[in-house]
Amino acid sequence: MxxxxxxxxxxxxxxxxxxxxxxxxxxxxxxxxxxxxxxxxxxxxxxxxxxxxxxxxxxxxxxxxxxxxxxxxxxxxxxxxxxxxxxxxxxxxxxxxxxxxxxxxxxxxxxxxxxxxxxxxxxxxSVGDAPPPPENPMSADRVRWEHIQRVYELCDRNVSETARRLNMHRRTLQRILAKRSPR
CATH class of the missing domain: 3.40.50.2300 (Response regulator)
Structure with missing residues (x-):
């Protein structure tokens, strides 16, 4: 050191x-x-x-x-x-x-x-310095998926309530939740 x-x-x-x-x-x-x-x-x-x-x-x-x-x-x-x-x-x-x-x-x-x-x-x-931009930032699809997952968890994994809060059709939400997370 x-x-x-x-x-x-x-x-x-x-x-x-x-x-x-x-x-x-x-x-x-x-x-x-x-x-x-x-x-x-x-x-x-x-x-x-x-x-x-x-x-x-x-x-x-x-x-x-x-x-x-x-x-x-x-x-x-x-x-x-x-x-x-x-x-x-x-x-x-x-x-x-x-x-x-x-x-x-x-x-x-x-x-x-x-x-x-x-x-x-x-x-x-680091003291007050802004960190450098990430080498590999999350994609827009990944950010959207993270947001949906967070709301889903906050709604105690209730699909209907999550769909209502996200202003999304329940079946669309179910399809998104059934898929793997985007990169």
Missing amino acids: TERALNDIGPDRSLLLVDDDEPFVRRLARAMEKRGFETETAESVAQGKAIGTARPPAYAVVDLRLEDGNGLEVVELLREKRPDARIVVLTGYGAIATAVSAVKMGATDYLAKPADANDITAALL
Whole structure:
């Protein structure tokens, strides 16, 4: 690790990683330790909140969807306990609405999986710089599909209610839901 990179991290190198994918969180912890962070891991909202309350970290990477709840609960608690913490929300379900929610809750950045340790480090250490445009942005079809999936989930997977809210015919919605997600 270069001296410059260590200086970018700052004197408090504590990093909390919250993700329910155990192999992923172990690999990420090792990679972040090689970059100079002092990592601690949690695999649930409850563990993340417990660690955040006991030892609020300077940095955090929090998965959005965890088995026991929403990672935004951890973001909110971390923001209360340590307002200067740099928090990145990481998720496999990238959607504009969840990105907005994460930032409103206090996240510094929002990354869609798969994100590697370099992407995460850059997001944690960026200060006011706008990130570069994505190399491979979502297509318009994918953005539409993500929106439909989000509304469908918010309607408790009720096709008729989702179709009504989207002002869409129920059978059209059923055909869209039966297909695989676009790339």
